[in-house]
Amino acid sequence: MQRIGVFICHCGTNIAATVDVKAVAEALSHEPGVVFSTDYQYMCSESGQTLMREAIREHKLTGVVVCSCSPRMHEATFRKAAEKEGLNPYMVEIANIREQVSWIHKDMAEATEKAVILGRAAIAKVHLNKPLKAGESPVTKRALVIGGGIAGIQTALDIAEAGFEVDIVEKQPTIGGKMAQIDKTFPTLDCAACILTPKMVDVAQNEKIKIFSYSEVESVKGFVGNFKVEIRKKARYVDEDKCTGCGLCTEKCPQKKVPNEFNMGFDTRRAVYIPFAQAVPKVATIDANNCTMMKTGKCGLCAKLCTAGAIDYKQQDQIVEREYGAIVAATGFNPLKPDKFNELGYSTCQDVVTSLELERLMNAAGPTAGTLLRPSDKTHPHTIVFVQCVGSRCDVENERGKSYCSKICCMYTAKHAMLIREKYPDTDVYVFYIDVRTPGKNFDEFYRRAVEQYGVHYIKGQVGKVVEENGTLKVQASDLLSGEQLHIDADLVVLATAVEPDKSARSIATMLTASMDTNDFFTEAHAKLRPVESPTAGIFLSGVCQGPKDIPETVSQASAAAAKVIGLLAKDKLTCNPCVANSNEMLCNGCSSCEKVCPYGAITYSDKEFRGPNRTTLIRRVATVNEAVCQGCGACTVACPSGAMDLKGFSNRQIMAEVDAICKM
Amino acid sequence: MSHNKNAAAVEQILRSSGVDVRKCMRCGKCTATCPAFDEMEYHPHQFVYMVEKGQIDKLTASPSIWRCLSCFACMERCPRQVEPAKLIEAVRLSVIREKGANHLKPEDIPAMLDEDLPQQAIASAFRKYSK
């Protein structure tokens, strides 16, 4: 029989206000095996832990039940405290009477009764708990960063700085991401390329960093410290090692009509191309869908021209398997395509553009060499209307947009408006907004400058519709402050579209077994306290894949993720989860049912000799679990018909004891 | 506050329209999109706001309620699924119910028709006046 101590936490008034903690302590004191039962204001506090430790010592406790907040919060705290007193940490169980009781039930009698039942279930479980000892697993001292935008670049650089190897997997031919497409950055108006490209060069030159560009993650296996990742290096039909990036092929390729995605399709590129001048790696890529040679087998001009002999039309996708200790998701975002907002004319009017398209139209390296010309007739627009919140802040039921605020639009629109007024003072700029959101250092000042110094017309209201008439965009909008409906003849309309997570993020999350929210942003382990970690150990989050953010925030989060990775890689060994499966060889049939459902390949079989009846021996095939590989999901335990396979810490008996305690009538 | 006085009326309107006025984030897109804007004293977003604030009397007294074409553009475009047109319809309905009698009969319609009257207006008028 265990000697169990029960500790009821008040959590200030969080629990005590709805649960009669004294009554719970009293009720649980009568449970079999309970030798000590008390309540305390804050069990997680230093003095609360001391109280528990003293009770363990004084009452020679062999098991502890803490009725408090979620075990996801303080289970580790209490286990550590118990361990300091010489009690095996796995002899501590938590009854969650805060999240599952006091916070959701209002009636004190009802809440108290439920708290007692949950406490009873925990006691019933502890009776069957056994001391567990965690094993250890080694750490592969290399990190993988998925995504080569500013988030991935910063994370990789910081990890490499600490002396660890980092691989970046980027699906595009070059790293740089969205920031490479941006013209200027708010609120300082630095040139984006001027601050990004040196970092890209740093990455290229850092010998700890290996870039897999034009590559995608194919599969992820393993667990924290020991991931095995297959990377698909897509065939770019150019030998990366031989290509010097001279660009000759990209100039001479006869296929000139391919829309240039880097410039948002405003101009064209060749079938063999380097996305932009500062691309890293600066290597050409053949776009097989558009290459005449690849499609018809006739041409081959680039191969003839290439002095380095880098062109290889027969190149195949290549699967590279690499091992990592940690993985960082930095999969970034895309602007929402506003084609569901018919009334704003994006699909029908050439001169209705998104903000990212405007960036290219204003960029010195863009299709217009930095002169703002409208796409339809290449003339200077004189009246420009900006529409805010396109696809952001929609009702969750609204299929056209996202429920969240995209966070960066107010600032970049202010930037755009300001830059246009600066360069073309004869232009009228209207910004239709719902709210102007400018929290951030020097952000509101920046916005006020747009209004006060640059005379941008900020109008509280929304654009109802945009119709093209004879080359003019008829904008109908409301001005809520004056109560008028406005009709503006505009030359260019710019939509501040919502940001959305990159489409690849969902499948990557699945491979990483990292959870996502309904918007496909990665979920953090704790919204406040662990914002750069995924709930899955060894998976970290960097940049917009976790939620909308601007460049400074992205960079700081990228560094934070790097710090977490470094903290992990600095360890030589990780403590394994001791709650792993184990097979009772006396019961094992060797049928392989468990092996088939094990996602980790942790189960192996061997023929072993057993004592048979009447001094005979017999050889049976039995399962063995590799405890360092097993992650403790328990799939095998249910697949096993004989009950030979069980899970430590969550055994059949333990779970049934909880069921019994809960259902007790 | 005028809330209490009109609480029953507000509740009636909210119930019959099924509109959750609290969802409105005051973007004004409904009003921006409204083709009858010039005809209306109170505009769609104001309906939402005023119902929320309990200012039903002003709305029922206003000719605005008869100006709405029920074209549902505001409902279509509202990013928050507030559906102002339903609300306007509900206010209108509350006025009609108060009057009690049937105000437009199908057989009266032919006499009222002229060439410029859009079909939609006939349909809306019938919806408005024949309750």
Place this chain on the structure above:
Amino acid sequence: MKKLSLAKLNDFFAAIAAKQALYLPVNNKVGKADFTKWTAGTEMSKALNTVRSAKDFFFPQTENLMDFKMEGKNIEVIDSREECEDFVVFGVRACDAASFAILDSVYLVDPVDSYYKNRREHGTVVTMACGKPAETCFCGTFGIDAANPAGDVTVWEVADGYMLRANTEKGEALLAATADLLEAGDEKAVEAAQAKTREIMAKLPLAGLTFDGVGVGKTKELFDRPEWKTLSESCLGCGTCTFVCPTCQCYDVRDFDTGNGIKRFRCWDSCMYSDFTLMAHGNSRNSQVERFRQRFMHKLVYYPDRNNGTFGCVGCGRCLARCPISMNIVKVAKTLGGNK
């Protein structure tokens, strides 16, 4: 000797059932006979015998013995028994009737099993002579007369009704209580029925079967016979033979934690089971050969040794019909006894 006309059969059942529970063989949904409680409209089965034997009435498959309640460190023992109500079992065949004597020899000797005794005292057994014994029947081997079964009352089926004879005081009481439905009966009709039964009995393939090769004092001779291995080879170790057997009397005692206390109950056990007589050190018979041997040695040698040569088998033939792999006591006895 009394007679019950066919027309009054239902009234007879109703009269009994009005005072106490009456059980009789009734066809179940798959057409096999089960002892079932009589209610108005219940029709008696014409089957030769029930799938389960009549021992269930005195030694049910599961039976609660006592309850425990625990409060802190105190354990309270509660006798949860309820006094058994009077009941009548109608239509018990000669073999099953003979099995009660075997059960009695186990449960009614010191220490008396009060649970069993209670049921025996309250039960009245009405037996029925067999009309058409089957090829699996071999009660004759044990001197049991299918045409003249024991019991408190014996019943014979005759052309136009039933002949009844009270054998005991309980039987007399039962017939007295239903006297107004009965008339005087003629022994001759019984004798004719008996003759017919005995004639059939004599023609059946197991007629004349003797268990001479087994029995008292044969432990040493039979225990190490090599045939046990081959005989038991096909045994599945299930409990079918045991559970349909009218004489098997082994049970296991188990505790069930209800969450609010413990129920201690007993349930039939089978010596064919791997956990039969499981003890702290393990099992004393840990291969199927040993378990198989135990079952037959018990019925054919050990029991006769202690009971003046009476075999622990009544020849009902249920195990012959029911064993999934058709291994049975007749095959065993013949193989060991050299009687082919």
Place this chain on the structure above:
Amino acid sequence: MQEMMKNRAYALLENGTVDRVLGWTRGEFAYDMTPAVFRNADEVKNGFVYNDFCAANLSKYLVKECRAGGKILVFLKPCDTYSFNQLLAEHRIKRDMIYVVGIECFGKADVEKIKEMGIEGITGITAKDGIYTVSTIYGDKAIKPADVMAERCLACKSKKHVVYDELIGNEGEVVEDCNRFDMVAKLEAMTPDERYEFWRGELSRCIRCNACRNICPACTCEQCIFDNPNSGVSQKAAVNSFEENMFHIIRAFHVAGRCTDCGECSRVCPQNIPLHLLNRKFIKDVNTFYGDYQAGEDPTAKPPLGKYEKNDIEPGEAGGAKE
């Protein structure tokens, strides 16, 4: 047939291909043949019997026989070969220790059905020219085998041997339209209350003799959880309706995706409970939800509960109470 089998058994024992033969030995009556191991030609000569009453599926005995060493010849009917493959897939038997002789099967006879025809006092049964002549103490009766064929054989799913080393008789085909799910469908079409009544009526007869489990070639656990006092769910007798349900649900679940539908459970049940209807429900569900799957057909196939598809049906969408 019997003579051909005996001849092969002699020959293979004589030439040392096998050490033992697993077959059937004669019974007390004409219909109660017992599975038996024959160790030499003499034993085969004196004891080996094969006829339409040799119904037992011998594959399960191989688990035990493989542990005894040597090489064993086993005679398997088409349906038994599926069980054999399943045991092979689960590493319960060793292929290289077994010599499989497939035997053609026209369906087995059920003596219960003969008795249900009112035929009593049986002293012998002979088969000739497609007719059984049943001798009884009351005289001889001629019956057609089709009239007394075992229920499971009437819904035979396959006359094809999925595994064998040699074959006696002709090879058959998988029976495409075997209607074996008709009764399951009929039950499914009932209301829940009717189904509940049906199953209570059946399962309440259970005496927990474990015949179904112990004969089942899929139930080869070293120790069944219901026998293991440490499992927390051991039961020796079904004390009440819950335990009856529990045992049969869990047993069916444990063999789900593994049961080959050999029908032995129902054949041996002393209470004639149609236990195969539980297993067939799982088989039918697996076929419906996850695509046709026949356990034992291919020993390398992944069992339906050992794999998944990303778009598998949700538990809430499967059959039943959708209304």
Place this chain on the structure above:
Amino acid sequence: MQDVKEFRPTIVAFCCNWCSYAGADLAGSSRLVYPADVKIIRVPCSCRVNPLFILRAFQRGADGVIMAGCHPGDCHYTSGNYFARRRMTLLFSMLDYLGIERERTRVEWISAAEGAKFAKTMNEFVATVTALGENKRLEDLRCKK
């Protein structure tokens, strides 16, 4: 007929540690109310839920059993919920086949971010089970007081 107590069901909810248990935590920290009849048992993954546990719960007095896990594809252990889904699909179908009310069992996929869904699901499930009344078809009378 005095002292007729309103029927309050006993509901056992098996929640996977990574998604649904966290979802329950979120429901808690968001103060989303659901009936106290629901009692949660934490399991590492939905694939840890053995049909034995579900029957056990009914035996011991549960009136409804719900299993909640990560959304298919989001399993912390990659594939656990896929296996769990197959097992529960078959088990529930079998219970239905035996005439045991299917509405007493439910599977729901609830992510760590779906506190609202957790509360909504539990409210619905409790309402459904309350409407069904006491579990009679899978009860064990020995366990009743």
